Amino acid sequence: MLHRRWLILAVLFAARTVIAYQFQSVAAASFALLQDGVLDFAGLGLLIGCHMLPGIALALPGGVLAHRFGGKPIVLAGLGLMALGGVMMTSLSTGALFAGRIVSGAGAALLNVVLTRMVTDWFVGREMVAAFGIFVASWPLGIAIALVTLPALALAQGWASVALASALASVAALILVQAFYTDPPTATPIHAPRQTTIGATVPAREYGLAAAAGLIWGLYNVSLVIFVSAAPDIFLANGYRVDTAGLITSILGWVLVMVLPAGGLIAQRVGRPTAFSVASLVMIAGAALALALTSQTIASLLILAVIFGLPAGLLLSLPGELLSAEARSSGMGVFYLSFYLAMTGLPVVAGILREATDTPSSPILFGAGTALLAALGMLLIGRYRTRTTP
Incomplete structure (x- = not known):
């Protein structure tokens, strides 16, 4: 069973990498x-x-669907939607591009909600921190692989080959999940009675804190999206x-793959999560400013990569620290809803700024601003955090 759980983690890691x-x-x-x-x-x-837009609609019901039908069918359905969306985007029609992006985003939203629960089911206990430290590194790995492979593919074969490559990767992940994933023996039965998680006994303040935490996590991730999207420019x-x-x-991306698992361990050693998070976010903004405004672009990017992985574990642990047990299920839905709202709208602002200023550095400067806003958010909600995650 010990070896099985690490195989399962590898399969889930691969699925999230494809996202x-x-x-x-x-x-x-x-x-x-x-x-x-x-x-x-x-x-x-x-x-x-x-790509993030469907998450606004699916963040709250995603967990309910997984509870009703089981996690694995939802993951398979999500990967199927991602493959379909990739195929749709092989067309250079504007309508097909946006429709395919939304379809693939819907599949990714289902995966994002369910994969975290799957990892929790398999690693509940002392190994959970290590498992999530590895699991969260899948995102920068997928970004790094895309940056290395897809520009050359687009130069050689055109846009359609890029969209098709993303569809084929989704199919490969679907096959892996179908072949190797099983629920752990202690997982909640698929047809277990549905529990009501939203009730009058849960203070509205907890949902406000969950929304704030989701916004902070969204601002942090938006800055990464902007940095990796605008840096080539x-x-x-x-x-x-x-x-x-x-x-x-x-x-x-490659540096983040190495830094993210270590970031949580470093933060635990420091023992001051709010101060550590705020300091890391401020340093991220500083490195982004250096990338945008100085000639030391490669050195600035390397420093940015090292710093960026430090606060991720602390930021992702916010819901567990801010929400009581009775509010955690519904509160996680609020957390992801807020996250998806930020991830949907803010990259558009960065694109508008790039268009209006005709300056390659303007999106990077905007990304530095989102990191600083995340730092401010951490200062505001830091006093509500518990010392340990329940």
Whole structure:
């Protein structure tokens, strides 16, 4: 059983990596869409954000669907939607691009809600911190793989090959989950009686705190999305080739894969979670400013990558620290709803700024601002945190 759980984690890790890979496909090969005149920068930002749009509708009911039908069928359905959306996006029609992005985003939203619960079911107890430290690294890994592979693919074969690659990756993950995932012996039965989690006994303040935590997590992730989406533009402006710019930007993802598992352990040793989170977020903003405003772009990107992984575990642990046991199920839905709202709208603002200023550094500066807002949010809700996650 011990070896089985790590195999399960590897399968779930692969599924979440594919989400990031498909999400980053638009930004990684954005030049193909811009050069063909299909989209402008504002439209590109909207297309990136559309991947998160279905999460607004699915964050709350996603857990209910998994409770009713079981986690594995929902994951398989989500990966199927991601594959379908990727195929739809092989067309250069604007309508097909946006429709496919929304379909694949719906599949990703189902996965995001359910995969976390699956990891929890298998690793409840002392190994959970280590498991989640590994699991969260799947996102930057998927982004890094996309940045390394997709620009060259788009240069050689065009946009359709990029969209098809993301669809095939989704199919491969679907096969892995179908072949290897099983529920742990202690998992809640699929047809267990549904419990009511929203009631008058839960203070409204807890849902407000959950929404604030989701916004902070969203601001943090928006800054990452902006950095990896806009950094190639910075390097292109400095004379690098398209494929080289993507390769250099992938440093951010590769370093995060190593830093994220260690970040939570470092934070635990420090013992002051709010101060550690705020300091890390402020340093992230500083490194982003250096990337945008100085000539030391590669060094700034490397420093940004090292710092960025430090607060992730603390930020993702916020719901468990802010919500009581009776509010946790419904509160997590509120948390993800707030997260998806931020992830949908803010990349559009970054795209509008890029279009209005015609300056490659403007989205990076906006990303620095979102990191600072996350730091402010941590200061405001820090006093509500518990010392340990229940």
